[in-house]
Amino acid sequence: xxxxxxxxxxxxxxxxxxxxxxxxxxxxxxxxxxxxxxxxxxxxxxxxxxxxxxxxxxxxxxxxxxxxxxxxxxxxxxxxxxxxxxxxxxxxxxxxxxxxxxxxxxxxxxxxx
Amino acid sequence: xxxxxxxxxxxxxxxxxxxxxxxxxxxxxxxxxxxxxxxxxxxxxxxxxxxxxxxxxxxxxxxxxxxxxxxxxxxxxxxxxxxxxxxxxxxxxxxxxxxxxxxxxxxxxxxxxx
Numbered sequence: 165x166x167x168x169x170x171x172x173x174x175x176x177x178x179x180x181x182x183x184x185x186x187x188x189x190x191x192x193x194x195x196x197x198x199x200x201x202x203x204x205x206x207x208x209x210x211x212x213x214x215x216x217x218x219x220x221x222x223x224x225x226x227x228x229x230x231x232x233x234x235x236x237x238x239x240x241x242x243x244x245x246x247x248x249x250x251x252x253x254x255x256x257x258x259x260x261x262x263x264x265x266x267x268x269x270x271x272x273x274x275x276x277x
Numbered sequence: 278x279x280x281x282x283x284x285x286x287x288x289x290x291x292x293x294x295x296x297x298x299x300x301x302x303x304x305x306x307x308x309x310x311x312x313x314x315x316x317x318x319x320x321x322x323x324x325x326x327x328x329x330x331x332x333x334x335x336x337x338x339x340x341x342x343x344x345x346x347x348x349x350x351x352x353x354x355x356x357x358x359x360x361x362x363x364x365x366x367x368x369x370x371x372x373x374x375x376x377x378x379x380x381x382x383x384x385x386x387x388x389x390x391x
Contacts (some may be wrong), residue, residue: 168320194336206367206381207321220376254320261377265311268320 167191168269170255173259176275179245185272187238187255195219195261196238198230199254201271207254213238214261279304279372283382290358291390298353298385300368309371310351311379312342318365324366327351338362363389 168189177183187196195214199207212220216273221230227249229241238255252271257263280303290296302308308330313321325336332344342353351368368382 170320206384207379209378212376212378214376220378252318256321258377262373264377265323265326266358266377266379267323268313270320271318273318 168255168257168267170253170269170272172272173270174273174275176277177242177245178277179247181245182241182243184242185240185253185255185274187240188236188266189209189257189268189269190236191257191259191267192235193257193259193267194235195258195264196232197256198238198240198269199256201252201254205232211240212261219261223249242274245274247276248252248276279303279375279380281368281370281380283366283368283380283385285385286317286383287386287388289388289390292360293357296353296355296358296362296387298366299305299337300351300353300382301349302351302368303349304370304372306373308351309373310342310344311369311371312336312340312351312353313367313369314338315356315367315384321367348373351354358387359390360389360391364389 171186198210201207211230216232231239235266254271255269256264282301312324327344365384369379372378
């Protein structure tokens with residue numbers, strides 16, 4: 165089963181709200197990723213976790229705060245977002261880092277008003 | 278730095294016709310190459326991957342791709358396109374030395390006409 169799930173599917177939030185995106189996988193993968201995808205653009209990497217530790221932060225603004233509570237779960241906490249942060253947020257996982265394919269979830273469509 | 282070029286933004290083919298989507302990459306070391314497909318508003322589905330070995334790789338849904346090191350290319354092919362293949366296709370290179378970061382091409386939107 166190569167399934168990565170993400171909740172919620174859609175999220176609308178104001179600029180003063182605090183919300184969280186959730187990602188889950190039960191494939192035993194030890195690397196998990198957050199990507200941001202703007203309309204008509206390819207996904208761009210935001211964060212990488214390896215063995216529940218933050219491995220890469222691609223200079224993402226602090227209003228995005230990732231968390232990996234265990235090997236199956238990945239959260240993205242959102243606070244004081246801007247309208248330009250509206251995008252599709254994709255979670256992915258891979259068995260480990262280094263030369264493994266990544267499996268993507270369906271994404272959360274975020275709209276910031 | 279790694280980069281991926283997909284020269285065709287849009288491609289339209291007739292149902293039943295053959296398909297080739299082009300991808301060129303730039304990467305200093307041995308590339309790990311992928312093709313993903315994305316339907317509107319959906320996540321990305323892995324079609325196939327190349328790590329090493331046989332340069333012609335088979336994927337899901339009847340797709341195949343050929344790795345040509347001399348041309349720095351990894352083109353995706355399908356002998357007979359179905360209407361359900363209409364989607365956006367992304368070629369990507371995996372940067373092993375950068376936390377397995379995937380660097381994507383800009384994507385090619387495939388339209389299938391009946």
